[in-house]
Amino acid sequence: MSSKIDTAVSRFLASRARFGPFEIAFWLIAFASIYLLPGRHLILTETAIWGLFALSLDLILGYAGIISLGHAAFFGVGAYAAGLLAKHEIIAEPSIALLCAGLAAAALGFATSFLVLRGSDLTRLMVTLGVALVCFELANKFAELTGGADGLQGVTIAPVFGAYRFDMFGHTAYVYTLVWLFVLFIVARRIVNSPFGLSLKAIKGNALRSSAIGIAVNWRLVAVYTLSAGYAGIAGGLLAQTQAFASLSMLSIERSADALLILIIGGTGYLYGGLIGALIYRLLQDYLSDLTARYWQFWIGLLLVAIVLVGRERIGGWVYLVEKQVARALRRPPPTSPADQGV
Amino acid sequence: MADASATPVLETRDLDKRFGGIVAASAISIAIRKGARHALIGPNGAGKTTFVNLLTGMLRPSGGEILLDGAPITNLEPHRRVRLGIARTFQINQLFADLTPIETLGLAVSERHGSGRDWWRIVGSRAGITAEVGELLERFQLVDVMTERTAILPYGKQRLLEIAVAFACKPRVLLLDEPAAGVPEAERQEILATIAALPADVTVLLIEHDMDIVFSFADRISVLVNGELFVEGPPDEVARDPRVKAVYLGEALDG
DSSP states (O other): OHHHHHHHHHHHHHHHHSOOHHHHHHHHHHHHHHHHOGGGHHHHHHHHHHHHHHHHHHIIIIITOOOOSOTHHHHHHHHHHHHHHHHTTSSOSHHHHHHHHHHHHHHHHHHHHTTSSSSOHHHHHHHHHHHHHHHHHHHHHOHHHHOGGGOBOOOOOOOBTTTBOOOTTOHHHHHHHHHHHHHHHHHHHHHHTSHHHHHHHHHHHOHHHHHHTTOOHHHHHHHHHHHHHHHHHHHHHHHHHHHTOBOGGGGSHHHHHHHHHHHHHHOSSSSHHHHHHHHHHHHHHHHHHHHOTTTHHHHHHHHHHHHHHHHTTOTTHHHHHHHHHHHHHHSOOOOSOOSOOOO | OTTGGGSEEEEEEEEEEEETTEEEEEEEOOEEETTOEEEEEOSTTSSHHHHHHHHHTSSOOSEEEEEETTEEOTTOOHHHHHHHTEEEOOSSOOOOTTSOHHHHHHHHHHHHTTOTTOOSSOTTOSHHHHHHHHHHHHHTTOGGGTTSOGGGSOHHHHHHHHHHHHHHTOOSEEEEESTTTTOOHHHHHHHHHHHHTSOTTSEEEEEOSOHHHHHHHOSEEEEEETTEEEEEEOHHHHHHOHHHHHHHHHHHHHO
16 A cells, blocks of 8 residues: 555656656757758857756746846856956867856856845845846956957867867857757756755745755755856856857846846746747747847837736746647546555 | 653743844743643734744744753754754645645655755655655545645645644654644544644644644643743643633633
8 A cells, every 4th residue: 555655656756857758859859950950050059058048047046936137147257267268278178168167157156146045036136136237347347358348359269179170150069059058958957856956946935844844945045046157157158169259248137138038938947948938039039020120129028028927927837838738639637646545 | 751751852941032022932931841742822922833933943032042852952043953853834834835745745855864955866766755755645644635736735635734744854843833723624633633643752842722622632731821931731730720711711802
């Protein structure tokens, strides 16, 4: 009897972490695009980087409930770190330099995480915004190092593993970016399905009760904020490396806001939101600017309002609703109570 | 039993709590002996929940001491006290609305095993943990709803989960803050039976309004009035005490 429940429990928990058909299809299509859309690699690279950046925001917003309007601080620090490492030939190998860029951003994330532990959403919005503004002005001020308003010029990125040169069509850049995105996604997916990830969801749901079951709430938030900053830094580093350039816009408020917008479009709390959001955002941008070159942001704004009103704060937002409908059509529902109760 | 009564597992000495000019706890000294079924009663606003918040570290006292097995825990953070063996339930459900009972209990058990910082292994991949979650689900009659989101569970089941989560922390002292509050009569018995069936080695401090529950459950009763310990003793003594009657009668007249 109880071993039967035991099995049901572990099966249920395992099913939460299993790769579904949608996920497998998603990544197959993503990697197939290397061969199928060779003319679009420049745009796809940029989209994948936006996706990774939005994913980093999802780690804190979707899982731990920390709202941020300053995530570009970490993106920009990663970008400048990667740019400077290459420009001054400190670390030639791009993948190692990218890891270092991520670590630099994570260090800043750790240092500033203590500021977002307490307070309401409003406090957090203002604190994160403030940190990003400070970073922006610092980069502007120290122009000898960063190039100031002109951006970091004269960056040359060495070939990946000494073999794959970044070409002008962005083929290397896209494969390089996609592999990073995939690896970081898998790591993030492991993390959110671990006991640590579950504790984050618990903290988001009810911080009071979380501490009442022995969770050191503050340290978990510090950990995930640091991780998220590292992810954002790698996204920024990828942009700097694939464009051989870093600029103040990578630290800007607009970039933070766009990441939030992309994440909300795709939905929070299921990791794919950032990636799907980035794709939709890019497609909309292309489609709408063909339609009305100057007013495409009007439609994006309208869409944002509609999505937030329809999806509310449900995990996955509207994507979740669609998936549920599709799943219902495709297969019969799984049994909900696998153990017969004999008590 | 006589030996056990000599060693209080949880003790407060002159515990004070003031919110500005309001005194919520005033020089409360209570010793809860090991294995006790101790009830804390008192009229509304007597400071019962404040006292639980002080014991669990959700509030810091303005003065006095809290001892667990003789060692001071007065300034420890809430999560550290949980690890030392004090767990509580809440008068108003404090659950994880988006998690299922399996996940909620799995989390509590994982945390107790110290795997809460484990960020690589998948939840529930450790056999010991799933077995324990299974036992908890059975003990608290949650098997039939174990894969439902907590938010949509019937209120009685939520109350059971509320106790189950605290019990999953394997407390030595379990603080139950009005466990049956707001539960419809039909589901009430299930909760009371569950509480009565708690293992004897777990010390229980029960905060309750309902006198039937208190007198059927407790082997010792403390009465709190206006933040002060008013009377303490075995149930029959407390029941006979004219001062206690006066307090409750007075409250009834006010209401």
